[in-house]
Amino acid sequence: MDRAQKKALVASMQDIFSTTPVVVVAHYEGLTVAEMTDLRVRLREVGAKLKVTKNRLTKIALQGTPSEGVSDLFTGPTAIGYSDDPVAAPKVLSRFAKENDKFTILGGVMEGTVLDVDGVKALAELPSLDELRGKLVGLLQTPAQRIASVLQAPGGQVARVLAAHAEKQEAA
DSSP: OOHHHHHHHHHHHHHHHHHOSEEEEEEOTTOOHHHHHHHHHHHHHTTEEEEEOOHHHHHHHHTTSTTGGGGGGOOSSEEEEEESSTTHHHHHHHHHHHHOTTOEEEEEEETTEEEOHHHHHHHHHSOOHHHHHHHHHHHHHHHHHHHHHHHHHHHHHHHHHHHHHHHHHHHO
């Protein structure tokens, strides 16, 4: 890799660490190409990405960014997973780490806050933005359904009372 490529890599990494809400750092030692491809496909499905990093260049890229606190995690074969949805990348990477012993989450950073392994796992357990939107729509629709059923109920009750009264007169 020549000097221009290194500068371009450092600039792109600085952009990732400065603008992306969540970055997860992990070791991938011993994973096959097929396993890495599978992980990349899973991440791509939720709008996240995986990037294998060069530790020395990544530490340079981290300088002056809100994510600077995770620079000590970059030793050995490291990769970063990142996404615009703060839950998407941690969720997929945590699930993959449970399935593969060779993939280990080291920590991460969320908008300048350094996360340890437990912090990343806790983030992975939160519902995604789409799930939250669905729940919110459901909550907004529920009161409208209740109002409609309450407004319809009096008419139905009057009809049942009249039917019961008619049955009572027929029986007498």
